[in-house]
Amino acid sequence: MKKNKHNTEFYLRLYKQMTKIRVFEDNANQLYLDAKMPGLTHMYSGEEAVAVGICEALRISDKITSTHRGHGHCMAKGANFNQMFCELLGKVEGYCRGKGGSMHIADQANGNLGANAIVGGSMGIATGSALRAKLQKSDDVTVCFFGDGATAQGLMYEVMNMAALWQLPIIYACENNGYSEYTTTEEIAAGSILERARAFGIEAFNVDGQDVIAVNKLASDLVEKARKGKGPFFIELMTYRYHGHHVGDINRTYYRSKKEELDWKNNRDPIQILGSFLESEGIASDAELMEIHSTISREAKDAVDYALNAAYPDTSEVDLHVFQEV
């Protein structure tokens, strides 16, 4: 690997972005455990390289759609801690004024068209956004994030067909973390997920979703092609979620072993993998990486305190935004 200034800065940025997501999730989980967060939430921890590797290949006007496990996508596409935590706590300064919560964070200013609590529910939206880009003759690209479980939704095949017919600038990014809820992917997916995309004539790739540099390299390549009208593309990213399906899914040995979890955490952690690379290349020392972590942790703690003390929406907001004023 060649060391130049640009790469050095870029790699450190990848590291920081992934750390931000991990730290965000650790704090969100703690808010849940302390009974300070209403409802449930789905942790992205373990999958950071997917969102960061892909979103770092995008520019702000490119669009993404996200999922119920969406905090990572939001952060990677530029969201800030304060508004994120405020939304998780139902506060008016949150991204959706407290109306959406964890599963519905949308951040239009950064090109994030929103998380979705309907599995596969964003596939039409993402493909429509790509259609819009094509109609406008803009070279913006849309990335549709979804889990392996969502590949069971029929909608996916309807929109992939149209995307392929019309060469839409979209990348379907399947985050294969091995499970949909409490069921393994083998039990819910027949044949090969990649071949399904290929059946539509869509070029499809498999990549190690724990290797942020590999993800970013592939994504950058495909994004550039999609900008030139060579889309759509499909990527299957092999990854793992560290926590339960949601924060309340604590006793999970009946569907996956502690050993398996530890193996991923100890040997295939995306942040550790990049960290070791940075150290071995002399880009950053262990101490410097620790410093990054503690700086981000302090920022997150401040944001949590901010959100805990922030105001709830005024009750008059309950029927605001059902329709937009014309």
Next chain:
Amino acid sequence: MPEITLSQAVNQAIAEEMRRDSNVFLIGEDVAEAGTPFKVTSGLVEEFSTERVIDTPISEPGFMGLAVGAAMTGSRPIVDLMFGDFLFLVMDQLCNQAAKIHYMSGGKLNVPLVLRTNLGATRRSAAQHSQSLHALVAHVPGLKVAMPSSAYEAKGLLKTAIRDNNPVVIFEDKLMYQDKAFVPDEEYLLPFGEAAILKEGRDVTLIGTSSMRQVCERAAILLDKDGINAEVIDPRTIVPLDENTILNSVKKTSRAVVVDEGHQNFGTTAEIASRISEKAFYYLDAPVIRMGAMDVPIPFSPVLEDLTVPTAERVAENARKIVSGELVHAL
């Protein structure tokens, strides 16, 4: 009589019917080892094996369609739809197919299936996991709709649903799964189209579906303190609807408040209120009051979400207004 949770009641009903009739099977997402996210079907796979307790991919229209076809050819499927909100995904198979097949075939084909799903807000689950969509399916001829209000109703109505030769949609309140009620030791079924009078009264009729029954019961206690004697009725099924019990009550009390967790506009409350107005018009001393969920997508923030559903206090307040004559025109 043992006291069991609503979740156990549903589990027992399914197990009993599966033991009785080998044509019955259960199908849905994470219904087997996981026993659904609400742990309602836990243990069934151990007894009936994965052949009759079938985990599916996340393909709601797909397994709904499979159930329709299996039902048309002799099975009696129980479809588990994890959240009522996912009804929007299965609407074609349910409403264009299952609901109409018996009629369209001139009575030749039938679709004996049960779609079990849930309703209910205030679980802080936001707009796509909090809806109460029973009015939507009640609108479609050919579908029966049951709304159990406690473990007792949940068991008796579900067993009836499984034996019915038509498609039945049954809505459990997801916040009530751990609520307990007394259930007989011996087998029992609750007939469709028979409302329950939970408390007799002479001043006002409170009609509450599903968990709104408890809201009405609590409202009746509040009203008692003001010397207002409320009658409380749970329709149990909205298709078929036991009009007689409701009309007879209103003829006695001359006033009614209809409470339901679906959206108020074009909803279950509207249907029941208009039947009362049409068929008991000359007995009424006040407009019939509808109280449904506020007509907004259910918001996440607790301070907003709590405003969207009827509460005992608000039901009592409206009842007081129509009893005192303070309210002459509808709200």
